[in-house]
Amino acid sequence: MNHGGGGRKPVKTGKELAVIREKVNEQQRQMGKVNKGHHNHEESKKLRPSPLRTPCQQELDQVLERISTMRLPDERGPLEHLYSLHIPNCDKHGNYNLKQCKMSVNGQRGECWCVNPNNGKVIQGAPTIRGDPECHLFYTVHEQEDRGAHALRGQ
Structure with a gap:
């Protein structure tokens, strides 16, 4: 029984982060991205020409770029910094x-x-x-x- 202690368990935060990562990975797989090993920024530009990206895919790319450069300055955990971001929900066609x-x-x-x-x-x-x-x-x-x-x- 939960006694309304407002704190969050670190395990739950980790699970939530894993769910977000899996969703992002699934969207990337559906959009044909390849992400193996270390990510080379110049190489990824060659793999996905900008003009062919849909608006949703471009917006998602921008948010993912922001997430990848986020600093985690305190003990609140990584998700606290994500709540302010809108992560677009794109379908498999990029709409x-x-x-x-x-x-x-x-x-x-x-x-x-x-x-x-x-x-x-x-x-x-x-x-x-x-x-x-x-x-x-x-x-x-x-x-x-x-x-x-x-x-x-x-x-």
Whole structure:
């Protein structure tokens, strides 16, 4: 039974970090990145030409670069420094997943919101909640409105 001591166990922090690393590694594998042994920055530039990267992949690369250069100055653990970052949720094609979320903190879910998968911009009218905002409902309507306007212009 938990007696509400606000402190966090180091073991949990380690598990959370491992989960984040695994998610990042999985996204990198899905995007065709190779990461074996020591990372050579010049070599990685040759492996992934910038113009072919999607906006979500580019944003993810920037966040990963920030994480790799972070200093861990105190005993709070590595995750404390990650809470302020938004790590984009990209699908296997490099587009944004409809649902984007902040990290969970102290057992509370992070807020989630809906974005356009092509550009990552927030879908107007969709809620921002701690849970599932059911983005498929809002993107479907948004997408149909865009197609309808495009079809009318073509007439």
